[in-house]
Every structure is written in C-alpha cells, then in structure tokens.
Amino acid sequence: MIAKATALLIGCLLAPLALAEGCHILTQSSSPGVAAVETESCYEFQGMPAGTINWSCSNESQETLGTRQEKVAKCDAGYVASCRAAITQETLANHRSSSSNPPANEPNVPDDAKVVTYYYDLDDPTQAKNDCEKGGGTWEQR
Numbered sequence: 001m002i003a004k005a006t007a008l009l010i011g012c013l014l015a016p017l018a019l020a021e022g023c024h025i026l027t028q029s030s031s032p033g034v035a036a037v038e039t040e041s042c043y044e045f046q047g048m049p050a051g052t053i054n055w056s057c058s059n060e061s062q063e064t065l066g067t068r069q070e071k072v073a074k075c076d077a078g079y080v081a082s083c084r085a086a087i088t089q090e091t092l093a094n095h096r097s098s099s100s101n102p103p104a105n106e107p108n109v110p111d112d113a114k115v116v117t118y119y120y121d122l123d124d125p126t127q128a129k130n131d132c133e134k135g136g137g138t139w140e141q142r
Helices: 002-018 054-058 125-134
Strands: 022-029 038-046 065-072 081-086 114-122 138-141
Touching: 054 065, 081 125, 114 125, 125 138
Parallel strands: none
Antiparallel strands: 022 038, 022 065, 038 114, 081 114, 081 138
C-alpha cells in the first residue's frame, strides 16, 4: 500500500516536467520589402515545468511581420527542419534567444532544458540554419 502511494506521488511530481507544450506560429510579412525567414514553425520547451511556455507564446511582437501564435499540446511531426538549443532566462520570454554557453545554475532553468523549434515552411532555409547555429543551436534538416 505504501509502495503504491509512493509511486503515485512520484508520478504526480514528475508529470509536469513530462508534458510537452508547444507554440505554433504563422508569420506573414506585412511589408513587401521585408521577407519572412520562416512562415510556419512551432517550438517546445523540453525539461521545463508545465506552463513555462505560456508567457513567450503570448508575448511575441513583431512590428513588420504579422504573427499569429497559438499554444498547442505538442508540435506536429511533419516538420522539414529543427533547431535544438539550450534555454536561458531570455529564452523564456523570446524563444529565438538561446546561447552556446548558457550560465551554469541559471535560476528557474534546469541545466539540461532545451528549446526545440520545428520548421514546417521556410522561405530562407540557409538563413534559418545560420540563425540557429549562431545562437548556439544544433540544426537538423529532414
């Protein structure tokens, strides 16, 4: 009986870290002179507590790009490329911000936490790859 209760308690404590949450983003340029690098993407925070993505998913603001975002349970599998990078404090507000050398023991960010961005439609794959790698991320083309 105690073993079952202990297992249930451990499962409840770990569940918030196991749930994936994503933010699906559709971007359209509102100016003919400004091209969008990515037009459809979705990002997930891995290794973070449930609900961590809420602020960054609702706080995206781009003046020259029309962006529509929506929180989803999980990003879809049909992506053409992905970028995996370490999460920093700044990433929690702006998913595009990452670091190749995140500070150790950063408050509220586990050392193994990652932001994974999945790209479904890219107007400029070379630029998206460069942005990923310059931010300390690992690019994967499918």
